[in-house]
Amino acid sequence: MSKIVGIVGTVPDPAFPLIHGKASLADGRLRIGGREVSVDRGTPALLAAAIRAAECLEGVDVYAFLVGDIGRGGGSRALYQFLEQHLAEFDLSVLAFHYLQPDVDWHNRVLFAVDAMPRRPVLIADAGFMYAAKMSGQAACYDLFTPDRGELAFLADELAPHPFYTRGFILHQDQAVPDLIRRAYAHQNGAAYLLVKGRTDYLADEKQVIATVASPAHNAMEAIGGTGDTLTGLLAALCGAGYSRTDAAVAAALANRLTGRYANPSPATQVAELIDKIPQALSKALNGYRKEASHVG
């Protein structure tokens, strides 16, 4: 069975062409299709995290679908069109969607293309594509959404078409995360599982909060751009390695926090410094997981 993890997203360079292929890291830079990209933020950071995680996981390959887009949407639409036409040719164990211009019509076309794939991959949506998935009313088609607390409030607000319009009474800090999770599911805006990133990470399904991960805690992580991207990259790699969606989510949350322990970050730390710590952090997180699994067994 293939363990290929597909990652779909954008690069902040309008001249970057539509490229797909196996992605790797060399000297801290992402390499794909003869091109190199810095991994300081966005989808390249997610890819770098997945690749570093795959180093600890047997047989996992990371395959990227990338295009340049700086917010005008043209690149995203070209990539959507490519996926609509070609996704059926790919056998992927996981497919994670990331920084893409939210577009409900194109989202729906891509979801149809997923149905035509040789097997249904574990579907993960984050960032702009998660916004479109919520807007489309088809959140339940996804295995995992990875919102932060603000994005969870957006999922919980049945009227908001974008986090920018989340109503104040829902966005308010006093709203407890479990309440927002319940509200998101009540309005059918949750995937099978929600992995909510924050001071405490929550894993939940429609019925309950399944797990929380609150330590180690590093306040500075909230300010660092890309820590959500690395979490999604870890999650995608672990799902690709065959971990169940819940085990993958808990291990990814723990490993992402452990990168903070090893990097000892300040609010000025850049995400590349955390990505470097992923092999160490993931080994530690999985070691705990294996011990627990053998204890249970």
Next chain:
Amino acid sequence: MFGFFGKKKRRRTNKKGTLSVDRGILVFENTSDVIQAERALKQSGWTVRVMGPPPEIQTGCDLVIEFPLIEELNILRELEAADIVVMQVVPVTAPLLEPVSLFHTRDFGDYLMVRAANMKITVSKKDMKIVNISGGGCPDVPYLAREMVGKTLPAAPRPRDLGHTLCGYALDLAYGELCRKS
């Protein structure tokens, strides 16, 4: 957050209590045009506000400009002179979505972070250098971060000048709030 029509012109309601049609919205091809139009109209003294579009013209990443309908011709002339193309002018008959207006500030000691909606910007207090930008989901966020991180607040380009999406607009609100606090 936004004043509208000044104190003399308040929204009117009819006998049934619904909003009367005295407001319209300007619809543009993309968010960049909205941002440019807002800037041009405000510079010329018009009191307009950026809002969310009604559901029938929503695609998920949109802004529109709400304006007093009676001024339609003057405002269209103004935008034409600024070379900004308006795709549609639509009367408003129902409440529009309001952009988020809550800011959250977090003090890390040597660093200060401001969040608006889903966007966060963090500066070093010592030199007001932007050290991180996080959050958001639209593709201009990594681009804006690349252009802004490492520069001081006054030297950095404003998100509204480079951004194209609602995330970019939210980052501009956070940037503005941070400038007010510094």
